[in-house]
Each structure stands twice: as C-alpha cells, then as structure tokens.
Amino acid sequence: MAMPASAESFPPRDECGDIPGADAFRMALATAVASRDETKLLPLFSPDVFLDVVGSGGRKELRERLLDPDTHLWEELETLQQLGCGRTSKNFYLPWYSGERLGGDDEFTTYLAVGEKVPLRSGPSEAAPVIRYLNWEAVTMEWNMASELSFYQVYGGVFEESGFVDMSDTTFFAEVTAGSTRGYVDGSDLRAQLAYSLRVSQIDGEWQITSFYAGD
Structure with a gap:
C-alpha cells in the first residue's frame, strides 16, 4: 500500500492579500492573461522589465516573445497565478515558493x-x-x-x-x-526551482512587473 508523504511540503500560499493594490493588480493580470490581450498585459510590466538572466528586457522584447508560440509565455503566466504569492517588505512575487529554498544543494x-x-x-x-x-x-x-x-x-x-x-x-x-x-x-x-517567476514592484506609486524570467 502506498504510504502518505511525510517530508516537508511547499503548497501554494497567498501572502499578498493585505498588500494595498496587490489584489487589484493580480485581477488585472488574470484578466489580461485569460483573454490573451497584450494591450491589457503590457502596461502591467515595467518599461524596463528584465526578461532573462543576461539582462534583455523591455516591453517591445516582451511583446515579440509573446507572439512566438515556442516561448509558451502566456501559459507560463497562467500557471504562475496558480502557485501562490510571496512578499518582501517592498514587493511581491509569483510563485510563492520562488522566495523559498526548497532544500536541494543545486x-x-x-x-x-x-x-x-x-x-x-x-x-x-x-x-x-x-x-x-x-x-x-x-x-x-x-x-x-x-x-x-x-x-x-x-x-x-x-x-x-x-x-x-x-x-x-x-x-x-x-x-x-x-x-x-x-x-x-x-x-x-x-x-x-528555476522555472519562470515574476516580481512586482512599485514604480511611481503603481505596481508593475519588474522581472519575468526563468533562471537564477
């Protein structure tokens, strides 16, 4: 008979519900992603958003990647919203576990x-x-x-x-x-552990996604 798991578990948590404006931002993100509407999505990203570990970025580059079906970025954005939300003193991020050390040495x-x-x-x-x-x-x-x-x-x-x-x-x-x-x-x-994650920070009083990439 299969035995239940007894190791440490990392189920999705929502630590962002009491951050002013965070719920409204996430609702706007969910709406844009569900409708695959880039005109609603792109303004949610910082003009200088980081898109990979080598520093490429910006809304123009993001739009080009969204149009490339091989990147699966719409699907990644959809998945991230199902994996909880973590926070620091200045920003919040998806998924929740991207702020955790899951235990592996590598x-x-x-x-x-x-x-x-x-x-x-x-x-x-x-x-x-x-x-x-x-x-x-x-x-x-x-x-x-x-x-x-x-x-x-x-x-x-x-x-x-x-x-x-x-x-x-x-x-x-x-x-x-x-x-x-x-x-x-x-x-x-x-x-x-190094799959796509995104970070949301306040810029001029508005929440915007400042990084969205896979990697360390």
Missing part, C-alpha cells in the same frame, strides 16, 4: 512535485507500483536527468544520438530522490 536539479498526491513510482511506467505519494514536496535528480527533463518540458521530446525524439504522446518519467527514497515521477507533475 537549484538546477531541484524540482517541486506540483500537487497533493503526485505518485512516486518504483519504475518509469504508469503501471509501476506507487511507492508513496508526494504532497508538494521538493525532489532532486542527477544533472543529466534535469537537463533531459528541462529539454522535454520545453520541446516535448528528448535528444538522443539518433536525433530528436518526439514524446508529445508519451509520458516522460524522471528518476528522482524524494527525501531518502528514489523513484520515478511523471515529468508533467514536476516544476523546476
């Missing part, structure tokens, strides 16, 4: 099991027995596995010696360590 190889009952299986198959269920727990994996999972989540496949292998109709199982237990988790149930 942020690149640290992932979060997204859900209250994510199966940790004994093998890389949906038919493999469930060892236990993960409840919003952090897991770690080998660097090569993290690279493969990251590639799969972006491109829907893996790259082997023979070339690109489309896995859009196949489940990718990542080998992970959860606490002291090794097992396999469906890659679609995992989100990287």
